[in-house]
Every structure is written in structure tokens, then in C-alpha cells.
Amino acid sequence: MKNTMLIVLALLCFSVSYAGGYRIALQGQKQLAMGHTGVAVINSSELVFFNPSGLTFLNEKFTVSVGANLVFANISFQNQNYGWHTEDKNSAATPFNVYAAYKINEWVSVGLGIYTPYGSGVEYPKDWEGSHLINDISLASIFVQPTVAFKINDIVSIGGGPIFATGNVNFNRNIDRTTTDVNGNRTNVTIDKTGITAWGYNLGLTVKPTEKLTIGVNYRSKIQMDAKDGEADFQNVPEGGNLQGQFDQVTFDASLPLPAELTVGASYAINEKWLVAFDYNRVYWNAYEDLDVEFSNGQSSINPRNYKNSSTYRFGLQYNATPRLVLRGGYYFDESPVQSGYFAPETPRNDSNNFTGGFSFKLSDRFTIDASFLYIHFDEVEESYDHYQENGQNISFGGLYKNNGFVPGLGITYGF
Amino acid sequence: MKKYLYTILALGLSFGCQPEFNDPINEVGFYTSGEADFSNYVAVGNSLTAGYADNALYIEGQLNSFPSMLADKFSLAGGGDFNQPLVADNLGGLLANGQQIQGNRLVLEVTASSQNPAPIEGTPTTDIANHLEGTFNNMGIPGAKSYHLMANTYGNIGNLPAANPYFIRIASSNEATVIGDAVAQDPTFFTLWIGNNDILGFATSGGIGEDQTGNLDPSTYGNSDITDPNVFANIYNELLKALTANGAKGAVANIPDVTAIPYFTTVPYNAIPLDEATAAMLNQAYAPYNTGLQQAAFLGAISPEEATERTINFTVGQNPVVLLDEDLTDLTSINEGLTNMRQATNQDLIPLPVSSVLGTLADPSDPNSVIGVGVPLNDDQLLTASEIQLVVTAQTAYNTAIKALADQYDIAFVDIQSLMNTLAQGGVSFDGGTITNTFGTGGAFSLDGVHPTQRGYAVVANNFIRAINSKYNSDLPLVNPGSYPTIFVK
Numbered sequence: 001m002k003n004t005m006l007i008v009l010a011l012l013c014f015s016v017s018y019a020g021g022y023r024i025a026l027q028g029q030k031q032l033a034m035g036h037t038g039v040a041v042i043n044s045s046e047l048v049f050f051n052p053s054g055l056t057f058l059n060e061k062f063t064v065s066v067g068a069n070l071v072f073a074n075i076s077f078q079n080q081n082y083g084w085h086t087e088d089k090n091s092a093a094t095p096f097n098v099y100a101a102y103k104i105n106e107w108v109s110v111g112l113g114i115y116t117p118y119g120s121g122v123e124y125p126k127d128w129e130g131s132h133l134i135n136d137i138s139l140a141s142i143f144v145q146p147t148v149a150f151k152i153n154d155i156v157s158i159g160g161g162p163i164f165a166t167g168n169v170n171f172n173r174n175i176d177r178t179t180t181d182v183n184g185n186r187t188n189v190t191i192d193k194t195g196i197t198a199w200g201y202n203l204g205l206t207v208k209p210t211e212k213l214t215i216g217v218n219y220r221s222k223i224q225m226d227a228k229d230g231e232a233d234f235q236n237v238p239e240g241g242n243l244q245g246q247f248d249q250v251t252f253d254a255s256l257p258l259p260a261e262l263t264v265g266a267s268y269a270i271n272e273k274w275l276v277a278f279d280y281n282r283v284y285w286n287a288y289e290d291l292d293v294e295f296s297n298g299q300s301s302i303n304p305r306n307y308k309n310s311s312t313y314r315f316g317l318q319y320n321a322t323p324r325l326v327l328r329g330g331y332y333f334d335e336s337p338v339q340s341g342y343f344a345p346e347t348p349r350n351d352s353n354n355f356t357g358g359f360s361f362k363l364s365d366r367f368t369i370d371a372s373f374l375y376i377h378f379d380e381v382e383e384s385y386d387h388y389q390e391n392g393q394n395i396s397f398g399g400l401y402k403n404n405g406f407v408p409g410l411g412i413t414y415g416f
Numbered sequence: 417m418k419k420y421l422y423t424i425l426a427l428g429l430s431f432g433c434q435p436e437f438n439d440p441i442n443e444v445g446f447y448t449s450g451e452a453d454f455s456n457y458v459a460v461g462n463s464l465t466a467g468y469a470d471n472a473l474y475i476e477g478q479l480n481s482f483p484s485m486l487a488d489k490f491s492l493a494g495g496g497d498f499n500q501p502l503v504a505d506n507l508g509g510l511l512a513n514g515q516q517i518q519g520n521r522l523v524l525e526v527t528a529s530s531q532n533p534a535p536i537e538g539t540p541t542t543d544i545a546n547h548l549e550g551t552f553n554n555m556g557i558p559g560a561k562s563y564h565l566m567a568n569t570y571g572n573i574g575n576l577p578a579a580n581p582y583f584i585r586i587a588s589s590n591e592a593t594v595i596g597d598a599v600a601q602d603p604t605f606f607t608l609w610i611g612n613n614d615i616l617g618f619a620t621s622g623g624i625g626e627d628q629t630g631n632l633d634p635s636t637y638g639n640s641d642i643t644d645p646n647v648f649a650n651i652y653n654e655l656l657k658a659l660t661a662n663g664a665k666g667a668v669a670n671i672p673d674v675t676a677i678p679y680f681t682t683v684p685y686n687a688i689p690l691d692e693a694t695a696a697m698l699n700q701a702y703a704p705y706n707t708g709l710q711q712a713a714f715l716g717a718i719s720p721e722e723a724t725e726r727t728i729n730f731t732v733g734q735n736p737v738v739l740l741d742e743d744l745t746d747l748t749s750i751n752e753g754l755t756n757m758r759q760a761t762n763q764d765l766i767p768l769p770v771s772s773v774l775g776t777l778a779d780p781s782d783p784n785s786v787i788g789v790g791v792p793l794n795d796d797q798l799l800t801a802s803e804i805q806l807v808v809t810a811q812t813a814y815n816t817a818i819k820a821l822a823d824q825y826d827i828a829f830v831d832i833q834s835l836m837n838t839l840a841q842g843g844v845s846f847d848g849g850t851i852t853n854t855f856g857t858g859g860a861f862s863l864d865g866v867h868p869t870q871r872g873y874a875v876v877a878n879n880f881i882r883a884i885n886s887k888y889n890s891d892l893p894l895v896n897p898g899s900y901p902t903i904f905v906k
Contacts, residue, residue, distance in 0.1 A: 078442070178901040
């Protein structure tokens, strides 16, 4: 069993892309299997993420959940006018999470969460038709969240904790559609910065008006990731364009918001066997107005994004089939924050329908295996990014995009 | 447990499948070839077909030759592989048994104070003695005139310099002809764009060659001569007969105006800026010549009109260059000083390379030897109005023949003449602006001023595609000119 987890952990590479924008909603196997509901589901230490206040309602004295997902996210692109067709290079990625909760007494619980709620990993064939917008990107973030929860009375509990976020960015694109060195090698720039850090917080409220009904509210703050003095590596710059060495040893500053998210939801235990849950997420994506990269040589690259706030509607079911086996299923509708005309190929995603399933199997009194599966369905969409400029002129790049995603996940829960 | 993990992994791998479009464009049947069959496309022509640019044939140019762009779109509608005789490097120069016989490509050399086209440094590695085996879909031979395509000495290295180094590299035998090697590939579709050099050699040499109209034996032509239009039409007919013998469909393109290329439109006829004092001094210097002309007119040796045409006069501002015109009446028997001088008019064209000598001193120790002012331009340094007329007459006849033969053989016709005139008069718009024939910045023409840039070739390719779609009811997509580079900065 330990070996298995080691293998899974060895596959971790922290960078994935899926769901609206660069949000990765994969914060726990049990809740993912239920459509990633969980703000009002008292199941496990996954509550550290979903709603810290719920920890006080857990039965276990101590519980730990560890899990990881394998993300296979794929993008197909075609443009009928020019006969272009391109597929991204499918690289699997493995977001992970670790949650622990400890009940100090009836009224106070503490917890710790380590999870990866934002990231993106897309790689197109080098010099593809949209290479002036992106060749490849890898965004990764890890959140570490110590947590405390207080039960105010038998009905109401509050909880929260600070979030320490650390992140990396690596982004490569060609500087325009045509510039090359004399041998035809496209001039491109890679911006790279590791170890970006920032702080935020996570707050929650749980209300249990009856034994069967649970209501939850959770708010996770915006976290602004500021990359300072990152490396900007320009390649294949023509000598004649670099007379003053203005493209040598360049650094950059850039800023990327990890937007705030508000969740409200409820769960209802129909009977001993059945539990239903509903969550509504609002992600405040309007924080992402543009990707503004300022280079140390005085140049800048301003890329309007103009994201809009988006909602996700989640529905989950849990069925206690036997004392050892719990089955879960769910569905959610995920609104894309990307507006028409801002469809940049780094996150070319429209609204998606998401189907989830999974189970927990009790190996022993203390160990449980949690498995989940997510299938993300996107309709194909005719869209473009219209805000790239050459010589002061907006040049549209677009076509038909289609995405899909397959995300199996596996975790283990230990508790007593 | 292990088993379970493997199952998950196996599932995961199978989920790496790419989303499928409802109508994938790369699936057979999305684009149709209509009545054409693109499965084996062979392109026949000259440098324009080869992908020549910046005064050389180099790999990057070949990869984006217009036939290569066409083949890329054909591949969406049943087209097969398109094999090109790539040279060995991006320097573009040629060697013959180690000796350099063709210069390197031009690149823009940028310094803090200047931007000038100059040959890129380096020793080329393409030796024409290294014969390429196999067949090539791109049979564009830089320098070829119409009749060269049927000449069985054109690929024989022993026949240099009359033979063609580019054909020598790929000719199937010493006796091979370009058209023979093309037809031997049994093409199902062809493009033929030939005839540009039948007038261009004359034009770029400043009209020093002969107009061979009336001479039906091309083996007696020099490189700077104008090909007889009847010879041209006969050859063109033979070429099309050979290319269509197996029922192949194809497209032909006509010959653009030489006056539409930056090689002739960049240097203005009135390139000499003068202040008042200098103008007066020069007028004084030319006074004896002007007086001599009046005397010659008085004597009846020339007409009063010719005397006026030849009178040299400078004023403040931009002044026409002084040139020698062989078509003027020779007066040197009357007076040695009365050479065939006149000032240029806006009907005369000054070739691009002259810009590097115009205004410099022919004799560095003589301040009065400014080329184009004190020292007239030579006949090979300009194309006069009467020389242009010879070119236009031949070109008009060629284009009439090309159109008539395209109709006769019922193949697609591409009006590149109109396209090039559009580039010269307003330009062709694309998603990043407008492409014009302006030298250096216009985007259509490479640094040699004669051959298109890759973006220019993209515009050419689009005109071929439109003509092919229209003729054969195919629906090939266009190329995006904005995706192709223009001039290269070193």
C-alpha cells in the first residue's frame, strides 16, 4: 500500500491545465467524485479546503487524506480558412493534495492542507500557427494552509486559516508571427520564474440546523502572484536587432492573480444511505485584466485577458452501499471566464459539462481507499483572440477549438 | 492493489485521446479537389517557382516557395509528397567543383547609422558537382527562359557557362531537358510559370542585349536578349502539350510588368538634389554642350526637338540624372564633346544597383566626376523609354499567347500581371496591413528587388489557389501572407 502511494507521488509534476481559466478544481478524491461539491459535506479532512469550519463536525479524532490525480487534458484546434490543424502535445499532469485534521476537543479542531488549486500546462508544437501567442506554458502553484475551526454551538461552526502560496511560471512564445534569425529560426522569448510567494486566507461557516441538513459558506481570498526579476531569455534575435545588447540578460516583472472564490452550498442526508449535495461557486476572475510583462530593457508585452467572473454549479450524490463501500457520483457545469474575442490558446476553454464518479473502500478500521474519475466535456467552439498587435494593428487568431479532459484520481484516508 | 493502479494507468493512457471535431478539416473529403487530381504535383518554371529570393536560392526560401505552399494545401485534398531539390545551406551561394560561381544571398546589414543589403558572409556548401539523385516535384530552375526548358544541353556541367548550375544539380542525365524530367514524373497536376526571363534579362541589363524578334533560332540568343514572341508561343505550346499529354490538369501564370518591380521603381529619375550655386556652376559647365546642340540643330544634323530633349539644365531642388542614350543621333563626328547625353525623364528607369554608385565620384580625385551629374550614366545603367517599349511589346505578345494557350488547353490561368500591378498601385491588404512593392518596407519584394519575399510568394500562391479553385471547382484554403516573413535582418 505504501509502495503504491510512493509510485503515485513520484509522478507528481504539479502543472496541469483544466477547468475555467487556470483553476484546477481537483481538491480531494471524495468530493471530486461528488461533482466537487463539499462546502457542506462533512466527510473528511478534505474540508480543510472546501470549508474549514466543518472540521469540528467530523467524527474522527485524527484523519489524514492524501491523493493525486492524473490529468489528461487535450486541445484540438483547426482553422478552415487556412487549412490549419494543430493538437497540443498531451502531457499528463498530477495535481495532488494532503489534508490532515485533528480534533483537540469538542469545540476546537486544527488542520493542515497542502493543495494545488491553480496551474496550467499546455504545450503546442513549436512554431505552430499561434506561436506568436504561445508555444508552451507551465504555471504551478502550491497552497499551504494551516487551519483552525471553532464550534460555536451544536449548530454553528466557523473556521479558517492563512494560505501561504508558492508558484512557478514558465512561458514561451515567438515574439511575433515572422521574425527569425538569418537561418529562419523564429525569434522567441521564454519567461521563467520559480519560487514566487504570496499570502492569502480561507474562511468558512457551517450551519447544521438539523441532523440531516448542512449549509456551508466558504470564501478563499485572491492571491496576487508577483514575479519580480524573473529571467527573460530571448533566442534567435537577429544581430541587427540587438545592436545595443538590449535582448541580452533581460529580466522581467509580471503579475498574475489567483482569483478569489466564494462557495455556498448545502447537503442533505435523505436517509442512512443517501446524501445529496449542491454547491454554487463564484470565481472572481475579473481580477485578471491582462497579462502585463515588463522587461528590464524598457519593453513590455501587454496581453489583454479581460476575464469575467464565472459561476460553477455542482451537484453530488453519495450512497453508502455497504459498511465498507461508499459510491459517489456527480455533475457540474463550469462556466468559462474567457470572453468572446479573448480566446487565447493558452486556456482556450469554453463552458464545460463535467461528470464525476468514484468510491471509497474501507480496507480496515483505519485505512480507506478513495478513487475518483472526472470526464470533462466541451462542445467545439469557434473563437478567436483579437487583441494581439503588430505595428499597432490588432490581428485576430482563431478557429475552431475543442477540448476534453479525463482525470482519474486515487487517494488514501487514514483516521481514528 | 498494484493491479488496480495499473488499471488506472492503462485507463489514463487510453484517455489521452484527442477531442474530435464534428467536421475535421484534415479528414478526407473536407476539402475537395474538384475535377483536379493533386496526387502528383510537379511545378515547372524559373526562379519564381524555385523559391529564389534575395539574389539566391537558399533552404528557407525553398521551403516557402509558392509551389511548396500550394502542395501544402493540395495535401488537404488528396495531394501527395512534394519533394524539392533543397540546396545545402541558408547562404545560398553556389560552388562548381569548389569554385564559387554564384554569390550568397542578400541580408539587411543594420548598424547604428545605416541599413544596407549585403551578401551574407560565409563559404557556401552547395556544390553543383554533387549531383542529386531522384526526381523532384519542384522543377523551378532559376535563370531559365522559355526555350531553356526544352534545351538538352542545359543540364550538362561540361556546357557551363551556357548550361544552368541549378539544373546541373538535378538533371537526370547530361542530355536531359527540364520539361522532359518534369513529364517523366507523370504529374497529375502541374503549374507552369515561365517567360519572365525572356524579357527580364534585357531589362535588368539596362537594355544592352538585342531584341531578337524575327530571329526564330533561340540557340543564337544571348542572355540579355528578348526572345522572339513566336518562338515563345511555340515553345509554350510544346511545354503544355507535353505536360497535358497524360490528361494532367494544371495552372499557368502570365508575365508581370518589369516596371512593377522595385528593381526599376526604387531609384527616381530625378535623384540629384542641388542648391542654387551648384546648379549654376553645373549649367555653366554644360553650356558648351548645349551650345553645340543648337549648332547641330541649325546645321540640320538633329531636329530642334532632339536639341531640346538633349539640353542639360539644372535647377534648385531635385534634378534628373544625366545619361547616355544610344538611340540619340551620334554627333561626335561633328564635335567630340557632343556625346549622346540627355537628362532622364520620368519615362526612364534606373536599375536598383545603380543607387550604390549614383552620386559618387567616378574619379575620387576629381570633384566634377559625380556619377549621374558630371559623368553620365551608361547605357547599361538605365532602361530608356524606347527600351521599355521593346520589353512591353514582347511581354504583351507573350501574355496574349499564354492566355490563348491556357484557354486552348482548358487549364487554369493566373493573372500575375494584374497582381503585380496591384502591388505597385496601392497594394494587397492582409491581416497585418498592406503589402506593396516598395523596396525594403513594402513586404512583397526581397532585397534583390526582383524576386518576391516569402510573404510575396504567399500572395502569389493565393492567386494560384483562387484560379485553381475557380477552374476546377476545388475548395482549397488560402495561405495567410501574415504568417510568412519578408526581408531578413542579419
